[in-house]
Amino acid sequence: MRRVPSCLRAWIACAAYVVSCFPALVLAADLRLPDFDLLRDKASDSVVISLDESLLGMAGQYLDPSNPADAKAKSVIQGLKSIQVRSFTFEKSYPVPTAEIAALRAQLMPPRWRQAIKTHSESDHSDVDLYIAADGNQAQGLVLIVTEPHEFTVVSISGAIDLEKLHSLEGHLGVPKLPAGK
Amino acid sequence: MSGDLDQDLRRALRPVEPTPEFTFRLLARVAKQRRATTVTGRPWLRQVAVAASVLLVFGLSWRGYQHQQRARALQAHAELLKALAITSRSLDQAYQAVSSLDAERVPGG
Numbered sequence: 001m002r003r004v005p006s007c008l009r010a011w012i013a014c015a016a017y018v019v020s021c022f023p024a025l026v027l028a029a030d031l032r033l034p035d036f037d038l039l040r041d042k043a044s045d046s047v048v049i050s051l052d053e054s055l056l057g058m059a060g061q062y063l064d065p066s067n068p069a070d071a072k073a074k075s076v077i078q079g080l081k082s083i084q085v086r087s088f089t090f091e092k093s094y095p096v097p098t099a100e101i102a103a104l105r106a107q108l109m110p111p112r113w114r115q116a117i118k119t120h121s122e123s124d125h126s127d128v129d130l131y132i133a134a135d136g137n138q139a140q141g142l143v144l145i146v147t148e149p150h151e152f153t154v155v156s157i158s159g160a161i162d163l164e165k166l167h168s169l170e171g172h173l174g175v176p177k178l179p180a181g182k
Numbered sequence: 183m184s185g186d187l188d189q190d191l192r193r194a195l196r197p198v199e200p201t202p203e204f205t206f207r208l209l210a211r212v213a214k215q216r217r218a219t220t221v222t223g224r225p226w227l228r229q230v231a232v233a234a235s236v237l238l239v240f241g242l243s244w245r246g247y248q249h250q251q252r253a254r255a256l257q258a259h260a261e262l263l264k265a266l267a268i269t270s271r272s273l274d275q276a277y278q279a280v281s282s283l284d285a286e287r288v289p290g291g
Binding site for chain 2: 047049051055056058059060061062063073076077083085087117119121126128130144146148153155157163166167
């Protein structure tokens with residue numbers, strides 16, 4: 001039997017590894033959220049948070065399992081790869097960053113992404129867009145774009161997402177529980 | 183005869199002050215020998231000193247790194263709670279928007 005050269009074997013092993021990891025790499029590929037610098041300059045309150053897997057792990061170490069809110073948060077972040085949040089609050093109306101939103105939407109294309117919710121309220125002057133990337137029945141990515149008269153929020157989460165658990169955080173972590181109907 | 187001997191001995195054994203040059207050379211030689219004895223007598227001493235210095239530098243660096251990591255983790259913890267709060271609130275807005283649209287579509291709903 002012919003011996004395969006060792007360098008060729010190394011290449012084959014590398015290629016096999018990359019091919020085997022390809023679906024995971026595609027799913028793990030994070031979106032690039034714009035920084036919305038112009039909005040940040042005009043906002044009265046701005047939140048820009050980017051937590052990758054290692055930072056999520058570090059943060060998780062400080063969640064106290066005996067505290068119900070922390071325990072819930074810990075169960076939510078299990079399996080997550082990243083959380084990115086851009087949230088800006090304004091005292092007056094603000095220019096909606098259409099170019100940045102368009103650049104973000106350009107990344108949210110099928111077949112990986114599908115738009116789960118798109119609402120526009122004329123009375124509230126608000127828009128809510130929810131995009132989901134699913135792998136089978138498991139959500140692997142989520143992007144929320146909420147545009148309101150005095151607030152603009154974009155949230156991007158990647159990894160194994162449990163929407164029920166995520167939504168159940170309402171009322172915990174200092175988030176006031178909103179009334180059931182409007 | 184015995185008187186001469188006595189005088190010779192007294193002259194030979196009379197106290198003589200050393201010259202400053204002699205004193206300087208003597209003290210320099212004593213110091214040099216002491217240094218040589220210290221190093222050659224305990225050759226491991228220098229290695230122990232180097233090892234202790236390395237350990238000290240490593241320990242201080244590690245402690246600084248741990249301190250930095252803890253600060254990063256605490257900041258990440260605070261950011262995580264804030265991010266989850268904003269996410270939960272935004273998701274709730276999405277649910278509310280959908281439910282209010284449904285209510286508008288259903289007559290009398």
